[in-house]
Amino acid sequence: MDTTIGRLQEIEPAALRYSTGPNWRRTPPIDDRASYEDVRRYVSAAFQQAGKRSEEHVASLKRIFSGSNTEAHFIIWEPPVTLAESKGKKATPDKRSLSESAITVTAMFYVALLAELQQRGYPVDVVELSNEPDGDWNIRIPPARYVKLVAETRRQAALHGVKLPRIAGPGVGRIASLGAYLADPQIAKALVRDIDHISVHAWDDRTNLDTLKEARNARQKLDRLGYQKPILVSELALTFLNPTDRDRGVGANLRAADAVSNQPAYAAKTLALTLGLAAAGYGPLMYWELNDQQWGKASYGLYSQRGDQRPILDAWRELSRLVRQTGRVDVVPLESNTIFGLTREGRMTAIVAVNPSPKPVGLLLSQDLRGYAASASDRPHRKLAECSGGASGTRVIDPNGIAIIEVR
Structure with missing residues (x-):
């Protein structure tokens, strides 16, 4: 952990995303008809069972965020399985979809979890209520159900006196997927009204889409809805550099010595994408991820599992330093996809x-x-x-x- 904290302090990110607590999919099913008090006890018991691990995690997070201007972004990967969901299925279904009947108890769970984190001293400035609800690898939440869930979460928080952090969402896996959440005018208006930060994950290249093209399209749609704030990118990385990388088995989604993330071209193309997104009205942009995880199979980390620095690290750290030195900066394209200006209050800084x-x-x-x-x-x-x-x-x-x- 000391090594990780040192690496983060060198980079000084504008925002850092983390998760904590048990794998909620594997905890006992929660009753769809539970009261808020029942759900609150359910969440508290799970943290009590974690014991010292939870205390150590809080202490480490406080070391990371204390004295820094880095915002703490908390991600809830998915809620617990409900009793109704578990009936007739194995205890932890691989493919999940949020039912209409589970909206209320899920909103109670979100509020209870955030209340528990506050009580235990976890730093949380922003929360994403679900990870990539456009897919079923965590839990699929269709657009109409998603905006109902956000509204119900706010209602439950007000009802039980819990102060919510700022809500980011929907956190779709691809920028292109945001279109489904903006297609219906009523759903789009509810999303813009009830969400503090529209958020996306920029994994479009994994499905052979042009990430910047999709980003500009989404930005235009949100502009027409009157949403003027930057669009948060809570996961950003390239998987492929060339169309043949997938078939060759060298994508950054695999852990291999010849993975594209170990090549100098990866740094240049990732930085070009990052600055292009910033120029299109996106930010903050959170790179996925700091370190390769021991349990993972991918090679996205700024540091490999062995601790080797990847080509992208130096440029990312330097760019972060410049942004920190000058405060809030805007990115303007001077030459398409290759030359960018960093400006602050209309003055060029880099x-x-x-x-x-x-x-x-x-x-x-x-x-x-x-x-x-x-x-x-x-x-x-x-x-x-x-x-x-x-x-x-x-x-x-x-x-x-x-x-x-x-x-x-």
Whole structure:
């Protein structure tokens, strides 16, 4: 845990997502007709059973968030199985879907869980009530049922005097899936009204979709609904760099030495996607994930399971540092998908040039900008070499390279 805390302190993320408690799918079924007091005791008993592990987790989280400006985002992967759901099925069904009759007890569970976390001192600024409700790997929640669930959660919290953190949702697995939650005007209005932060996961490339195209489409739809806040991306990573990566078995969803996340191109393309999403009105953007999990099979982590740094780490850490130094920044595209400006209160603070190609590219700074650009250091991902034979002020960015130019 000390190693993880040190890594997080180096990155200083704007937001950090975590979960805690038991695997609720594997706890005893909960009665659909239970009272709030029954549900509150059910949740409390589960944490009491965890004993010292829960106390240690709270202490570690306090060390992470204390004295930092990092927001604590809590994810509830899924609620417990209900008695009605378990009848005639095995105790932990693999494919779940929230029924209409389970909305009230599920909302009670959410409120009881958040009350328990508050009582135990867990830091929670934002909560996602369900993980990827557009799929059934946790629990599928159709759009109409989802907005009812959010409204009922707010009603139960008011009824029982529980102060809720800000709610983010629906946290769909692909940005493209957000369209189903915005298709019906009444559902869309309820979503925008009752959710504090519209949230998505940017896994569109896993289904061969153009993530940035889907992001811009979703942004336009929300703009028309009057939702002007940034769209939260609570899971962000690339799985494939090329269409053939899936068949070759080198996607970042697999743990292999030749996985794409171990290649320099992964860093450049991931950063280009991140900045493109920010420029399209998305943020904060939370990278998936800090470390490869021991129990997992994927290679998305900034650090491998052995602790090796992946190519994306240095650039991600440097970009996070710049954002932290200047406070709230906006990202503007200066050249489509390759050159971005970081601005604060209308003033340029940095230029990020990304070369997601296997060939070097030249970058020509304007006469005005040359005088304001701070000298680039020789650290990886920031080096700008003189371009031999190029015009004065031209720099070359290495293949799959990233250049961050701070502006004085």
